[in-house]
Amino acid sequence: MDMRKTDLPCDDEAKLQYDYIEKAKKYVKTESERLGRPLFASVITFGCQMNARDSEKLAGILEQTGYRLTDSEEDADFVIYNTCTVRDNANQRVFGRLGYLNSMKKKKPHLKIALCGCMMQEDAVIEKIKKSYRFVDLIFGTHNLYKFAQLFVTMFENASVEGLSKEDRKKAGGSPMVIDIWQETDRIVEDLPVSRKYSYKSGINIMFGCNNFCSYCIVPYVRGRERSREPREILREIERLAADGVVEIMLLGQNVNSYGKNLSVPFTFAQLLREVERIDGIRRIRFMTSHPKDLSDELIQVMKESSKICHHLHLPLQSGSDRILHKMNRRYTKEQYLTLVRKIREAVPDIAITTDIIVGFPGETMEDVDETIDVVKQAAFDNAFTFIYSKRTGTPAAAMENQVPEEVVRPAFDKLLKVVQDTAKERALLLQGKVMEALVEEINEQDASLVTGRLSNNMLVHFPGDASDIGKLMMVSLDECHGFYYTGQRK
Ligand code: SAH
Ligand code: SF4
Ligand code: F3S
Numbered sequence: 001m002d003m004r005k006t007d008l009p010c011d012d013e014a015k016l017q018y019d020y021i022e023k024a025k026k027y028v029k030t031e032s033e034r035l036g037r038p039l040f041a042s043v044i045t046f047g048c049q050m051n052a053r054d055s056e057k058l059a060g061i062l063e064q065t066g067y068r069l070t071d072s073e074e075d076a077d078f079v080i081y082n083t084c085t086v087r088d089n090a091n092q093r094v095f096g097r098l099g100y101l102n103s104m105k106k107k108k109p110h111l112k113i114a115l116c117g118c119m120m121q122e123d124a125v126i127e128k129i130k131k132s133y134r135f136v137d138l139i140f141g142t143h144n145l146y147k148f149a150q151l152f153v154t155m156f157e158n159a160s161v162e163g164l165s166k167e168d169r170k171k172a173g174g175s176p177m178v179i180d181i182w183q184e185t186d187r188i189v190e191d192l193p194v195s196r197k198y199s200y201k202s203g204i205n206i207m208f209g210c211n212n213f214c215s216y217c218i219v220p221y222v223r224g225r226e227r228s229r230e231p232r233e234i235l236r237e238i239e240r241l242a243a244d245g246v247v248e249i250m251l252l253g254q255n256v257n258s259y260g261k262n263l264s265v266p267f268t269f270a271q272l273l274r275e276v277e278r279i280d281g282i283r284r285i286r287f288m289t290s291h292p293k294d295l296s297d298e299l300i301q302v303m304k305e306s307s308k309i310c311h312h313l314h315l316p317l318q319s320g321s322d323r324i325l326h327k328m329n330r331r332y333t334k335e336q337y338l339t340l341v342r343k344i345r346e347a348v349p350d351i352a353i354t355t356d357i358i359v360g361f362p363g364e365t366m367e368d369v370d371e372t373i374d375v376v377k378q379a380a381f382d383n384a385f386t387f388i389y390s391k392r393t394g395t396p397a398a399a400m401e402n403q404v405p406e407e408v409v410r411p412a413f414d415k416l417l418k419v420v421q422d423t424a425k426e427r428a429l430l431l432q433g434k435v436m437e438a439l440v441e442e443i444n445e446q447d448a449s450l451v452t453g454r455l456s457n458n459m460l461v462h463f464p465g466d467a468s469d470i471g472k473l474m475m476v477s478l479d480e481c482h483g484f485y486y487t488g489q490r491k
Pocket of ligand 3: 083
């Protein structure tokens, strides 16, 4: 059943959604009484930090309706996959796991399954699910996530149409699936519930969507046009988080450097950072992601002056070849990128710079990859995420000639990866023997006598500690380098 969007003002829309949460509570209560136990929900995130934050919003609504949250899909009565489609393997993972959910639903017929997120914004995906994955109960997209409570109620209403057998439903025009996908939105609905994964740190959306249209990338098509939140809303949210014990925040957007351009009163990202810096209780500020073409001198200055902005910058390079950068529509050259890196390192000498690189873009040759390798060496990246180009239907690059077969990409990819790893190790070694501040994130997964802390530069250090240390900042010596992380002692 497709539902029409409403045109209520955003505040009223939020109120409406709270009404739906009340309605949803009744369904959860009835179902829980029927089963004689509490109901569990599991939100599984694929993709980036923005999706992770969206999952926290879904979890917030689920908790309000009466579900208990669990990480285990097996224990869940409601499973939600928040999907990613940036590369084809992200889609394949979802389809693979859907087969498993189907077998679970056969054993547990009351199991509800919802799919949302970026992958659901693709027509071909929806068609495939309608055809081959009819056991899915609810599908929605990225633009109407705030309506989750309402969709949830519709899903239950739909499922409980009395006396309607599977066959009757088919006759009546289709499946009991609730599908609501919007192509675009200009609205930002504030103040809906959120259930944070971590008590001491949190992501905060400062903007949604992307206007850059890098030629390989599907994100602008599935996340829509760039929209910034009002600074006062962002600051209010951070103040609340700080009051709730959050010490580290990460400001999220596909291109944070273009924050604020479309606000009625323009406001720059650097200005926003200055305001966030003033909030008591917040000890560390991070942000993701910076596009090199928009990184301003004003931002470098703010980073230099700040005592809270972490000494880590993720600055996706994508390619070091001017020819490929041009075809990628990245709008900077190799030399401009390197100049930017030099400027940043001069202003903040101990900063860690990390990057994303794509290998195998249409028409890319080994000479192009050598240019990329040259940038990796010159920029001395502290780490780099390297990806094999994945053709995304509908993007300009998908229609380009000279798509490179995977067997040709492999050797170039391996050559690059080796340089990336060697460079990262060299960079990591520079910290040997230093004492630095770490925020304790969790008990070490392998050794429960250790805790894992994150340094300002985003590197991890493992040292003796216990659960009472989680969320605390402490000085730690970096005694032994293990490539990408350290072991040490509290000082
Ligand atoms: N907004 C961010 C990136 C979001 S996607 C930015 O511009 O930096 C995260 C990374 O996925 C990108 O930096 C890019 O390296 C990679 N990526 C995006 N589309 C891809 C594709 N079609 N194939 C392979 N990697 C891709
Ligand atoms: Fe994709 Fe480019 Fe936008 Fe990043 S800036 S999300 S790579 S289009
Ligand atoms: Fe994936 Fe969507 Fe993020 S496509 S990378 S989850 S914006």
